[in-house]
Amino acid sequence: MELRQRESTRPYQVAQCSLALGDLYMLQSEYLQANVQLKRSLIQLEDIQKREKLPTETLVQLHYDLGSVNYRLQDYGESAEHYREALRLMEQDPGDKYWNSVISGNLGLAYLRVGQREEGRKLL
Numbered sequence: 001m002e003l004r005q006r007e008s009t010r011p012y013q014v015a016q017c018s019l020a021l022g023d024l025y026m027l028q029s030e031y032l033q034a035n036v037q038l039k040r041s042l043i044q045l046e047d048i049q050k051r052e053k054l055p056t057e058t059l060v061q062l063h064y065d066l067g068s069v070n071y072r073l074q075d076y077g078e079s080a081e082h083y084r085e086a087l088r089l090m091e092q093d094p095g096d097k098y099w100n101s102v103i104s105g106n107l108g109l110a111y112l113r114v115g116q117r118e119e120g121r122k123l124l
Helices: 001-026 031-049 056-072 076-092 097-113 119-123
Strands: none
Touching: 001 031, 001 056, 031 056, 031 097, 056 076, 056 097, 076 097
């Protein structure tokens, strides 16, 4: 029984490690490596999500991090997609208003970078 429990939590732990490694690469300004790790974590978490409910804050953090790393890589369209997904997830499980404001502001900046000025101004 205990072995089964450990095996069932292993994929989540691996995904969490990929997320943590992505964050570490971000802190070291190694954005390409961060993007690889964070996307790996997203794939792993999406696979787990098909079988069980994951904590919303984990998915919000992942999309926020992907939005941030893509912004640094100047892929503003991809950045906006991840910020939008983070906000969508937060609507399902309303949380910290501060983080909602931070993510909205970052989404506004990404919109400005891709030329969607009206949408960007609404969020800033």
